[in-house]
Amino acid sequence: MSLPLALWAVALSAVVLSAGPAHAAPGGLTTTEVSFSGDGGVVLRGTVLAPASATRRRPALVMVQGAGTRGRGELRAEAEAFARLGIVTLIYDKRTIGYSLFHRDYSVLADDALAALRLMRARADVDPARLGLWAQSEGAWVASLAAARSADPKFLITVGAVGSTPAAQTAWGYGQFLRHAGVSGSLPRTMQETGLRLLVGAGLFPEADYDPVPAWQNVHQPVLAQWGEFDREALPAESSRIIRQALERGGDTRYTIRFVPGVRHDLNLTADDGFDRIDSLPPGYGEFEASWIDGLAHDVPPATVGTVPQPNQMSRPLTPSAWYESPWLHLAVFALLLAAFAGYPVTAAVRRVLGRRGAPLVRRPARWLAALGLTTTLGSLLYLCFMLATAANVVGPVVAGRPLPWLVLQVLTVATVVTTLATALAWRRHRRSLDRAGRVRLGVLLTGGLVFLPWALYWGLLLP
Structure with a gap:
């Protein structure tokens, strides 16, 4: 035809x-x-x-x-x-x-x-x-x-x-709803810039530009x-x-x-x-x-x-992503954190079945690090996905300028950093009492804790 x-x-x-x-x-x-x-x-x-x-x-x-x-x-x-x-x-x-x-x-x-x-x-x-x-x-x-x-x-x-x-408009809308809910601090920047850049870079925001x-x-x-x-x-x-x-x-x-x-x-x-x-x-x-x-x-x-509404905030173009904002890099970091934090209790269960145990003085802070790191990593991902999906329209109770879930995540983040330090000190003090497998397990866990620090800073979890 x-x-x-x-x-x-x-x-x-x-x-x-x-x-x-x-x-x-x-x-x-x-x-x-x-x-x-x-x-x-x-x-x-x-x-x-x-x-x-x-x-x-x-x-x-x-x-x-x-x-x-x-x-x-x-x-x-x-x-x-x-x-x-x-x-x-x-x-x-x-x-x-x-x-x-x-x-x-x-x-x-x-x-x-x-x-x-x-x-x-x-x-x-x-x-x-x-x-x-x-x-x-x-x-x-x-x-x-x-x-x-x-x-x-x-x-x-x-x-x-x-x-x-669409990207600039979405960021502006996030700011409107968060400000109306009384939210301040790091979350607005995380929503308006960090989260949106990752969505755009991952191809999950169609027609963004x-x-x-x-x-x-x-x-x-x-x-x-x-x-x-x-x-x-x-x-x-x-x-x-x-x-x-x-x-x-x-x-x-x-x-x-x-x-x-x-x-x-x-x-x-x-x-x-x-x-x-x-x-x-x-x-x-x-x-x-x-x-x-x-x-x-x-x-x-x-x-x-009619009367032109007076804007309380102008839109800003979304800044280009830096090399460290590659979606593949973020996916790799997220996988590493999950493997490091979840791997410790899994291998502990296997060692228990085999009749092996780690040094008691190292085991306690390591367990806390694994639990806190896994909870904070997964919780942060779920909460940010929820906020992005609802366009920041569902904020919930706000305490000290932070939505309650975000405040809890920030507290958990600080606790994760503290237990990373405590685990590293305990490992250094008792490293001679650990077998080779125990040193490897703790090394992987501490690697997750060290990577967690810049990851949490990037997502605003350690910022005011």
């Missing part, structure tokens, strides 16, 4: 796969289950919500989700609000083929969004001249790419768009970019400035920058200045967007609506 013919086939498949009856929905709406072919032929399924009494072509939206694969239901309330205002709205499930926690490609997702637009453009109740994209959070990176490469979207509406790289500015510079459609007053994730003041400047550099002055009072990152209500996860839309949700779309028939002068 030739390339032009293949392109036509993809375009037509968005219509062919869309067959589905319309059903009545609450509030005078109809819903239609649809499917269409996205990038690479992946079939995506969605729901179109429309006014039940559609007698003319109406404006329409394709809604692009933020990060994750929670499904179209995540945006159902917003879609119903738009449909009640006379806007035909499509919500669809994000692909799971080619998109996961550790792999994503915004270019692929942009092609999916354009395929969804082709589906909507073929509907009899949609006005193609008033058909646009609505995108939230990560979806704004996707939608701006789609708008930059195609004239199909006639306008672009974003919620919580980020103007920096994606720069959204080139795409925004190539957007030439009218843009409504919105942020909540209490957006703690998208750097609203900084992102709005970056996006506005990018649009102007590309020659697009048909934009509206809007800051919505009383709401958080996704424009839902908040009872904790944006640090909670309430799913509740404010009264009149969607009315500004509907009015803005109606106004596109006229010129859209550049405008800023």
